Amino acid sequence: MKKSTLKLxxxxxxxxxxxxxxxxxxxxxxxxLIPFNxxxxxxxxxxxxxxxxxxxxxxDTKAVLMSFTHNASTMxxxxxxxVALLRHCFERDIKVLxxxxxxxxxxxxxxxxxxxxxxxxxxxxxxxxxxGYKPYALRLPIMLGMGDDIAKAVETDSQGRKIENxxxxxxxxxxxxxxxIVDFAGNSSAIQWIMYARAKFGANIAAGITAVMVAxxxxxxQTGQLLGMFRGLKGAAEYEKLVDVFAAYESxxxxxxxxxxxxxxxxxxxxxxxxxxxxxxxxxxxxxxxDLQYKFKKARIGMNAQSVAHVMIIVFIILGNIGFFLTKxxxxxxx
Amino acid sequence: xxxxxxxxxxxxxxLCIFSFLYKDNPFYKFAEALLVGVSMGYAxxxxxxxxxxxxxxxxxxxxxxxxxxxxxxxxxxxxxxFTKNLSWLARxxxxxxxxxxxxxxxxxLHSSVLVQMRSAMLPLASINITLIFIGTVTIxxxxxxxxxxxxxxxxxxxxxxxxxxxxxxxSFGYTVMARISLLIGxxxxxLGDWLGLIK
Amino acid sequence: xxxxxxxxxxxxxxxxxxxxxxVPHKISADFFDWFQDWIKAISPFAILLGVISLSMVxxxxxxxxxxxxxxxxxxxxxxxxxxxAGFVWGTQTGTPYMWLFKNVQMPMGATMFSLLAFYIASAxxxxxxxxxxxxxxxxxxxxxxxLGQVSLGAMISKWIPITSKWILNVPNLAAKRAIMIGVGLxxxxxxxxxxxxxxxxxxxxxx
Numbered sequence: 001m002k003k004s005t006l007k008l009x010x011x012x013x014x015x016x017x018x019x020x021x022x023x024x025x026x027x028x029x030x031x032x033l034i035p036f037n038x039x040x041x042x043x044x045x046x047x048x049x050x051x052x053x054x055x056x057x058x059x060d061t062k063a064v065l066m067s068f069t070h071n072a073s074t075m076x077x078x079x080x081x082x083v084a085l086l087r088h089c090f091e092r093d094i095k096v097l098x099x100x101x102x103x104x105x106x107x108x109x110x111x112x113x114x115x116x117x118x119x120x121x122x123x124x125x126x127x128x129x130x131x132g133y134k135p136y137a138l139r140l141p142i143m144l145g146m147g148d149d150i151a152k153a154v155e156t157d158s159q160g161r162k163i164e165n166x167x168x169x170x171x172x173x174x175x176x177x178x179x180x181i182v183d184f185a186g187n188s189s190a191i192q193w194i195m196y197a198r199a200k201f202g203a204n205i206a207a208g209i210t211a212v213m214v215a216x217x218x219x220x221x222q223t224g225q226l227l228g229m230f231r232g233l234k235g236a237a238e239y240e241k242l243v244d245v246f247a248a249y250e251s252x253x254x255x256x257x258x259x260x261x262x263x264x265x266x267x268x269x270x271x272x273x274x275x276x277x278x279x280x281x282x283x284x285x286x287x288x289x290x291d292l293q294y295k296f297k298k299a300r301i302g303m304n305a306q307s308v309a310h311v312m313i314i315v316f317i318i319l320g321n322i323g324f325f326l327t328k329x330x331x332x333x334x335x
Numbered sequence: 336x337x338x339x340x341x342x343x344x345x346x347x348x349x350l351c352i353f354s355f356l357y358k359d360n361p362f363y364k365f366a367e368a369l370l371v372g373v374s375m376g377y378a379x380x381x382x383x384x385x386x387x388x389x390x391x392x393x394x395x396x397x398x399x400x401x402x403x404x405x406x407x408x409x410x411x412x413x414x415x416x417f418t419k420n421l422s423w424l425a426r427x428x429x430x431x432x433x434x435x436x437x438x439x440x441x442x443x444l445h446s447s448v449l450v451q452m453r454s455a456m457l458p459l460a461s462i463n464i465t466l467i468f469i470g471t472v473t474i475x476x477x478x479x480x481x482x483x484x485x486x487x488x489x490x491x492x493x494x495x496x497x498x499x500x501x502x503x504x505x506s507f508g509y510t511v512m513a514r515i516s517l518l519i520g521x522x523x524x525x526l527g528d529w530l531g532l533i534k
Numbered sequence: 535x536x537x538x539x540x541x542x543x544x545x546x547x548x549x550x551x552x553x554x555x556x557v558p559h560k561i562s563a564d565f566f567d568w569f570q571d572w573i574k575a576i577s578p579f580a581i582l583l584g585v586i587s588l589s590m591v592x593x594x595x596x597x598x599x600x601x602x603x604x605x606x607x608x609x610x611x612x613x614x615x616x617x618x619a620g621f622v623w624g625t626q627t628g629t630p631y632m633w634l635f636k637n638v639q640m641p642m643g644a645t646m647f648s649l650l651a652f653y654i655a656s657a658x659x660x661x662x663x664x665x666x667x668x669x670x671x672x673x674x675x676x677x678x679x680x681l682g683q684v685s686l687g688a689m690i691s692k693w694i695p696i697t698s699k700w701i702l703n704v705p706n707l708a709a710k711r712a713i714m715i716g717v718g719l720x721x722x723x724x725x726x727x728x729x730x731x732x733x734x735x736x737x738x739x740x741x
Contacts, residue, residue, distance in 0.1 A: 015659075017656045017660075018356065018357065020652075020655055020656045020659055021356050021652045021655070021656070023655075024518070024651060024652055024655045025522075025652075028515070028518060028519055028522050029522055029526065032519070032522060032523060032526055032533055033526065033532060033533065035533075038684075038685040038686075039685045039688065040685065041685070041688060041695065043699075071643060072639070072640040072641075072643040072644045073517075073643045073644055073646065073647040074517070074647070075520060075640075075644055076516055076517050076519060076520020076521070076523070076644065076648075077513065077516045077517065077520070079520075103377060103378040103381045103382065104374070104377070104378075104635075104639065104640075104643070106381060106385075107627075107632060107635055107636065107640075110627065132385055133381060133385045133386075134385070134386075135382065135385075135386050135577050135578070135580075137432060137573070137577040137580060138386075138573060138574055138577055140435050140438070141435070141566075141569065141570045141573050141574070142570075144438075144566070145566070145570055148563070153570070155389060156389050158385075160389075191446070191447075194446050195439070195442040195443055195445075195446045195447075196438075196442060198446070199442055199445050199446050200442070200555070210513045210516075211509040211510070211512040211513035211516060211683075212506075212509060212510050212513040214509045214702075215502065215505040215506040215508075215509050215679075215702065215706050215710060216506065216710050216714075217710075218702055218703065218706055218707045218710055219451055219454075219707055219710050219711040219714050222454060222703070222707055223450050223451065223453075223454045225446065225450060231509075231683075232509065232512055232513055232516055232683075233512070233516040233519070234512070234683050234684075294527075294533070294534055298523065301523075301533070302516065302519045302520070302523065303684065303685070305515075305519050305522075306512065306515055306516065306519065306683070306684055307684040307685060307686040309515040309518075309519075309651075310511065310512070310515070310680045310681065310683070310684050310686070311686060312655070313511055313515075313654070313655055313658045313680065314677050314680060314681070316655060316658040316659040317658045317659070317662050317673060317677065319659065320658065320659045320660060320661075320662065320663065321662075321663060321664055324663050341633065341636070341637045342637075344637045344638070345636070345637040345638070345640075345641040346641075348637075348638060348641055348642050348645075349641045349642070349645045351642075352642055352645040352646055352649070353645060353649070355649065356649065356652055364602065364605050365605065365608055366642055367605075368605035368606065368608040368609045368612070369608050369609070369612045369638065369642070370612075370638075370639065370642040370643065370646070371588070371609050371612070372588075372608065372609035372610060372611065372612025372613040372614075372616070373612040373613070373616045373634055373635075373638050373639045374639055374643070375584055375585060375588050375613050376612060376613040376614065376615065376616030376617040376620075377616050377617075377620070377631070377634070377635055377639055378581060378584070379581060379585065379616075379617040379620065380617060380620025380621050380625050380631065381620070381625060382578050382581050383578070383620075383621075384625055386574075386577060386578040387578040390574035390575050390577070390578065391575050391578060394571070394575070400571075403571065403572075403575045405572075406571070406572040406573070406575035406576045407575045407576075407579075409572075409576055410575060410576035410577065410578065410579035410580075411579050411582075412579075413579045413580060413582045413583055414579075414582050414586070416583060416586075416738075417586055417587075417590065422738070423536040423537070425738070426536075426537070426540040426737050426738065427540060427543075428576050428579065428580070429540070429736060429737065430540040430541075430543040430544045430547070430737075431543070431547070431572065431573055431576055432573070432576075433544045433547075433548075433728060433736055434543065434544055434546075434547025434548050434550075434551060434569075435547070435548075435551055435569075435573075436548055436551075436725040436728050436729060437547065437548030437549060437550065437551030437552045437554075437555075437725075437729055438551040438552070438554065438555050439721065439722075439725045440552060440722055440725045440726060440729065441552065441555050441556070442555065443718055443721045443722055443725070444718065444719075444722045446718070447714050447715065447717060447718025447721065448715050448718040448719060448722070451711050451714055451715050451718070452715065454711075455711060463700075463703070463704050466704050466705065466708065467704055467707055467708045467711070468708075469708070470704075470705055470707075470708025470709060470711075470712070471708045471711050471712045471715075472712075474708065474709055474712030474713070475712045475715065475716070478712075478716055495712075496668060497668070497671060497705075498705050498708050498709045498712075499709045500668045500669075500671045500672045500675070501671060501672070501675045501701060501705035501706060501709065502705060502706045502708070502709025502710055502713075503672055503675075503709070504671065504672040504673065504674065504675025504676040504679065504701075505675055505676070505679045505701055505702055505705075505706040506706075507672065507675075507676040507679075508675070508676040508677070508678070508679030508680040508682075508683070509679065509683075510654070511654055511658070511676070511680055512680065512683055514647075514648075514650045514651040514653075514654045515651050515654075517644070517647050517648040517650070517651060518648040518651035518652070520644060520648065521641075521644055521645050521648045524641065524644075
């Protein structure tokens with residue numbers, strides 16, 4: 001090996017960490033500034049949630065319960081999931097209830113609802129209800145209490161109204177009337193829902209989790225204890241696409257969204273660089289009148305940067321290892 | 336205008352935190368100290384409005400359920416945690432939170448052990464089910480430390496290590512994804528909400 | 535007695551909860567209703583621990599003029615101002631309290647964790663070495679899973695997402711299940727120890 005090559009390898013091994021930081025920053029900034037269309041493949045853990053939520057569209061005897069167990073630190077991953085799920089519910093006339101367990105989660109619930117409901121004719125206490133913040137210390141008693149009577153366990157909503165008097169609670173008493181419960185968290189808090197709401201009352205549970213926790217939760221997916229799982233930013237991107245393709249779809253035959261179909265989701269792409277929702281099927285573009293708003297494609301735009309960043313990390317691992325092995329070889333020769 | 340100033344403050348504080356990447360500095364220290372104080376200060380009124388008022392004030396003063404005075408007094412014993420002679424009084428509110436672990440025994444045994452074992456004992460009808468079975472058993476054997484990992488037993492537990500390494504690899508892959516996602520969120524804020532470069 | 539009575543309360547409450555899990559009798563339901571009311575009234579006072587502890591630590595630092603004591607002043611001002619803002623102007627959207635959350639607490643909290651992206655990239659370059667066969671297996675699994683999550687992986691080869699899915703559904707599942715069974719047994723054992731009064735560390739030190 002040439003001396004100059006060895007010198008370069010040595011230099012590369014000792015590169016300042018701040019240069020690596022700059023490369024990381026650019027690998028994310030550039031794809032965000034110059035968005036491109038990439039395909040979002042929908043996987044089963046996400047589509048299972050979609051199908052379950054959608055199965056009671058327009059049915060006022062069932063509701064979706066969203067449990068927020070996170071603060072702003074994991075918001076970039078979890079917030080787009082929450083907005084996408086709320087949008088699905090508003091789009092398909094599904095009752096939705098929200099509750100949060102950390103003080104810092106309380107405004108996040110409001111932000112998510114406000115962002116999703118824009119443009120929809122929905123009303124608090126009728127189509128959705130935010131139960132507000134309940135302290136984590138009361139999580140188990142409330143979780144167990146909701147199995148018998150939600151109004152009694154939760155008592156008041158975020159605006160201080162008695163829950164039992166709200167219109168949304170007509171026909172909704174306990175977990176039997178819950179379509180699905182989705183817990184959004186950056187830790188393993190979904191396990192508590194599995195342990196108590198699932199095991200004791202048979203509720204359907206799904207988890208919206210940060211990617212860090214995904215691999216750990218696979219056993220619950222296989223056993224069916226978790227009906228589905230949003231897996232980090234990718235899960236959010238998948239749900240955004242599902243809502244665009246099915247719930248937000250409008251035609252003469254389906255004026256309020258169309259039912260889920262595996263074939264349609266596998267063959268349809270929604271280019272994110274367009275301002276209008278456009279369906280790409282077999283290379284043909286079908287543009288609709290609906291706006292493809294930034295807030296409803298944020299996760300998919302983020303996944304572009306994610307692609308580039310993953311490649312960069314892999315290149316870092318490979319380069320680091322090449323340098324390591326060549327230096328090791330050189331040292332052996334000297335000995 | 337107000338929105339612009341607000342975004343500027345948020346962006347400035349974001350950059351203060353990022354400045355730690357260069358090296359520890361007064362801007363970072365200031366932001367860190369402010370974050371700790373504001374986070375704690377934020378929780379106090381929220382707890383007062385959402386927990387103290389509906390669960391303590393309303394039952395006692397409006398509904399006249401005077402029995403609630405007892406748990407309220409027990410709760411206020413937390414304050415003695417910081418005294419030298421009466422710190423033992425703070426044990427009482429803690430005991431009420433600990434009591435519920437009684438329910439955790441059957442529930443965690445059911446969800447994390449029994450259901451998982453049942454799913455691990457499926458008929459070995461496919462290669463994947465067989466692999467899951469082998470992996471689960473060999474890892475459980477690996478964590479059995481009462482027997483030395485030598486000879487055939489050592490080889491069996493070695494198989495468990497391989498399964499674990501793949502599992503940890505998967506976790507690592509997802510961890511990278513998670514961390515990058517968080518950074519994407521912040522850069523989307525800086526470029527989009529603050530500078531208006533993403534629409 | 536200072537330890538015995540709290541221990542007895544835990545043992546009695548814990549045993550009643552075990553019974554409550556299996557017996558859907560009216561007495562059991564009434565017990566749970568009583569517990570709900572009491573624990574709800576006890577819980578708001580827990581924040582006192584955090585507020586007093588933070589104030590004491592920072593107050594002492596200021597008093598002793600410890601290194602960087604000025605930042606403790608920032609912490610205490612932040613704490614007092616935010617809390618007062620919440621009580622004076624309310625906690626609804628549009629108040630100074632919510633402004634502080636949205637423009638001070640939220641961006642800083644989110645940024646703090648995003649720093650990890652830089653550290654993980656630096657570690658990928660400087661520390662993740664295939665020093666042994668096991669480490670190599672770990673790295674290969676990680677690379678496949680990373681590529682399997684992004685569209686680029688499917689563009690390189692259709693086998694990448696398929697292999698990634700298999701890794702997660704088979705070897706990863708086996709590994710995590712075995713660990714989960716171990717953790718589940720550990721949780722049960724710890725809960726039993728608390729219930730039987732063997733585990734007492736949650737009561738703190740002293741007599």
